[in-house]
Amino acid sequence: MxxxxxxxxxxxxxxxxxxxxxxxxxxxxxxxxxxxxxxxAQVQSQLLHGTRVRFTEKGHVLVNPRTKETDHPHIWAVGDLVNHSQQVSIAMGDGAQAAIWIHKRLKEMN
Ligand SMILES: Cc1cc2nc3c(=O)[nH]c(=O)nc-3n(C[C@H](O)[C@H](O)[C@H](O)COP(=O)(O)OP(=O)(O)OC[C@H]3O[C@@H](n4cnc5c(N)ncnc54)[C@H](O)[C@@H]3O)c2cc1C
Structure with missing residues (x-):
């Protein structure tokens, strides 16, 4: 080889x-x-332009690494939007982590 x-x-x-x-x-x-x-690969984050969400220089969405929350109180971001890894497994893990925190935030509203 x-x-x-x-x-x-x-x-x-x-x-x-x-x-x-x-x-x-x-x-x-x-x-x-x-x-x-x-x-x-280009980051496809244009949909969030004009919101309170913040971006890196390359257009990735800035999130709290633990909760996947953006600076907008009701927008979470995961997967290719937030990192360079371009891996299905990472997108899925991010999504699962975000789901935990979406659930927590919903419970806090009660
Ligand atoms: C050619 C290629 C090969 C790859 N090979 C591998 C591999 O072998 N292994 C691996 O782990 N990863 C691979 N990847 C990377 C992997 O596909 C991504 O990392 C993964 O799909 C990211 O998931 P995601 O949910 O973040 O984004 P995506 O899978 O891109 O999902 C985003 C979704 O949002 C939708 N969307 C976007 N904008 C809008 C809008 N305005 N309104 C409605 N819907 C919208 C899109 O249509 C899409 O369905 C590959 C990628 C490519 C392009």
Missing amino acids: AYLDDSVEQMIHQNGELQEILLASHRRMQVNRAFLAFPG
Whole structure:
């Protein structure tokens, strides 16, 4: 196994099956599997613009890390909106944590 720091120029395939990768250095690698990463995802937080919610420079929503509450008393934020991790498991955990605190806040209103 080798780690190469290079850019992929072309993925060469036959009948839908990956065969080779051509790198920017003109090196060719025979492969039959590839894992793709997509950098540069944009935070989709525009819906909250104009509310009391605060944002980081990159547009992520600032929340209390424990409760997932924003600066707006009735808005919680979780998942890709609040961090760079881009992981389903983290979004789900955040959601569960937010649910606990939404429940607590609802009970406080009684
Ligand atoms: C190509 C790709 C591959 C990925 N692969 C993996 C992987 O292998 N493993 C992994 O853990 N994670 C992966 N991720 C990341 C993962 O999908 C996200 O981290 C996760 O879905 C975040 O969940 P979320 O609930 O925060 O946001 P989302 O899943 O994006 O949910 C937000 C929802 O809000 C809706 N929405 C947005 N604005 C509005 C609006 N104004 N009105 C109504 N609805 C609205 C959207 O339509 C969407 O359904 C991948 C992401 C991409 C794009």
